[in-house]
Amino acid sequence: MNNRQVPATGPYQVGLLKDIAEALNATYDISSAIGAILPRLSGVLGLQTAWAFRYDLKRGSFVEVGASGLPPALAKDNAAPLKSSWCECQERFVTGRLQTAVNIVRCSRLRDAQGEKNELAFHASIPLRTKDKPLGILNMAAAGEAVFDKESLDLLRAVGNQLAVAVDRAAMLSEAHHYSRQLQSLAHLAIDLATVVEPEKILTTAAQQFVDSLHFEACGIIRRHHPAGDEVVVKVVNRRVQDEPEYSYLKEPHQDLGVNERMLLDNARSVIMQPVLHTDYWVRLESSVANAFSSIDENIVSAFCGHVAAALENARLYAQSLQDAKWSERQQLAADLHDAVSQRLFSAQLLIRALSLRLPEEDAVTLLTQVQSLVQTSQQELRALVQALRPTDARSFSKRIWDRLDPLGSELGLKIDCKLPLEIDQWITPQQDEAVCNVVDEAMQNVLKHALARHVSIILERQDDRLVATITDDGVGFNLNGATRGFGLYTMRERMAALGGTFFIHTAPGHGTCLKLSLPLNGVEP
Numbered sequence: 001m002n003n004r005q006v007p008a009t010g011p012y013q014v015g016l017l018k019d020i021a022e023a024l025n026a027t028y029d030i031s032s033a034i035g036a037i038l039p040r041l042s043g044v045l046g047l048q049t050a051w052a053f054r055y056d057l058k059r060g061s062f063v064e065v066g067a068s069g070l071p072p073a074l075a076k077d078n079a080a081p082l083k084s085s086w087c088e089c090q091e092r093f094v095t096g097r098l099q100t101a102v103n104i105v106r107c108s109r110l111r112d113a114q115g116e117k118n119e120l121a122f123h124a125s126i127p128l129r130t131k132d133k134p135l136g137i138l139n140m141a142a143a144g145e146a147v148f149d150k151e152s153l154d155l156l157r158a159v160g161n162q163l164a165v166a167v168d169r170a171a172m173l174s175e176a177h178h179y180s181r182q183l184q185s186l187a188h189l190a191i192d193l194a195t196v197v198e199p200e201k202i203l204t205t206a207a208q209q210f211v212d213s214l215h216f217e218a219c220g221i222i223r224r225h226h227p228a229g230d231e232v233v234v235k236v237v238n239r240r241v242q243d244e245p246e247y248s249y250l251k252e253p254h255q256d257l258g259v260n261e262r263m264l265l266d267n268a269r270s271v272i273m274q275p276v277l278h279t280d281y282w283v284r285l286e287s288s289v290a291n292a293f294s295s296i297d298e299n300i301v302s303a304f305c306g307h308v309a310a311a312l313e314n315a316r317l318y319a320q321s322l323q324d325a326k327w328s329e330r331q332q333l334a335a336d337l338h339d340a341v342s343q344r345l346f347s348a349q350l351l352i353r354a355l356s357l358r359l360p361e362e363d364a365v366t367l368l369t370q371v372q373s374l375v376q377t378s379q380q381e382l383r384a385l386v387q388a389l390r391p392t393d394a395r396s397f398s399k400r401i402w403d404r405l406d407p408l409g410s411e412l413g414l415k416i417d418c419k420l421p422l423e424i425d426q427w428i429t430p431q432q433d434e435a436v437c438n439v440v441d442e443a444m445q446n447v448l449k450h451a452l453a454r455h456v457s458i459i460l461e462r463q464d465d466r467l468v469a470t471i472t473d474d475g476v477g478f479n480l481n482g483a484t485r486g487f488g489l490y491t492m493r494e495r496m497a498a499l500g501g502t503f504f505i506h507t508a509p510g511h512g513t514c515l516k517l518s519l520p521l522n523g524v525e526p
Contacts, residue, residue: 048069
């Protein structure tokens with residue numbers, strides 16, 4: 001190559017490498033690194049153009065381009081000619097045939113580029129590595145037709161080693177900054193979720209903010225172990241997210257996810273999925289980029305799942321506190337009615353009885369008897385109201401359930417199998433007791449009205465820290481997707497949600513119906 005003067009060894013070359021090292025220490029990305037080394041080599045090797053690609057080993061792609069001194073043919077359209085089509089140096093790098101600085105006889109990019117090339121035709125390619133970790137390629141070119149000689153390549157190899165350290169450091173620094181920004185966004189998300197008390201709104205808010213603030217392509221909240229399979233509860237897709245571009249020239253395409261594996265994106269190629277602890281939910285991310293997720297993304301999703309779990313638990317505790325407040329208010333009202341109104345009615349009844357003994361007239365006695373009957377009836381109704389507000393029934397949960405089911409079986413000829421654990425009274429709170437009994441009532445009403453069933457099975461059991469009830473009939477079933485959900489189904493779902501539980505329906509025409517509800521058993525030892 002014309003006008004090239006390369007000192008073989010000596011203080012000048014050492015000083016040049018020292019100067020380049022100091023310049024690279026002040027750079028933080030691949031473009032500024034290229035801009036730092038090119039002027040220092042131009043006087044020595046006659047170089048006027050350099051460009052480099054950063055390689056992502058996990059994704060198997062070149063993901064970043066930096067350049068300096070590009071001729072118009074390569075610089076146009078934001079260096080588009082560097083970001084498209086096949087080239088020999090990348091082919092050699094990917095296939096492991098570019099192990100040291102080499103001459104490329106003729107650059108395929110310069111050959112195919114249209115426009116002014118500033119007499120550039122050849123370049124040297126230097127692989128960038130640290131400890132056998134492939135980081136990318138440095139390409140350097142000068143005008144003329146001669147190839148780089150051995151001394152020039154030795155110098156470029158030494159420069160490439162320095163540049164590799166700078167590129168690796170810049171990538172790690174960029175990753176650390178990105179991780180820090182993501183953690184800050186998660187902290188803001190947790191603060192926002194702390195103000196939401198409706199479980200469904202928590203899920204939608206969390207997924208939407210996760211996509212918006214952390215810039216993932218698609219996030220879904222999945223309910224697992226659903227009787228009909230996994231259910232997408234919330235789905236948020238951000239089509240505006242532009243993932244880090246890939247400049248990949250591998251001949252073999254990346255393997256996509258199978259069609260049946262995609263739940264959020266039609267073109268998904270990567271997926272990551274983690275559970276929300278103590279719930280039936282999972283968080284799922286999908287990306288249209290192959291190998292898009294890293295261990296840092298796994299940490300971010302794990303932290304996000306923790307925030308969602310905490311928000312759902314706060315919502316459950318809030319709903320529980322409301323139920324406790326209502327229960328306490330009902331008990332206080334019952335006590336007030338019993339201690340005040342009931343006692344006064346009883347006193348009035350005694351006075352009426354005493355007065356009837358002193359008035360011998362038949363008409364007066366008849367009238368007082370009627371008043372006494374009216375007061376007695378009011379007292380009985382008040383007693384029933386107090387009983388409803390503050391139950392004193394010592395019967396077990398099992399007994400109350402059977403009291404509801406027995407008449408249905410005997411009067412309507414319906415076969416009912418009911419399996420209840422003996423310890424159930426020790427597990428559930430009064431609010432859960434009332435909710436489960438009401439759901440059983442509503443479910444049996446639906447069976448009688450619509451199912452045309454001959455057999456019903458009711459099973460209550462403990463699964464870890466949850467009470468699970470399954471109500472199954474052999475009736476006609478229905479099309480869940482096409483059915484209009486009545487108020488009864490809505491009420492059952494709301495009763496469970498208010499106590500931090502879940503409610504599922506699994507049915508199909510001609511295959512009966514299965515209702516499954518689950519409630520947390522908080523603080524109860526198995």
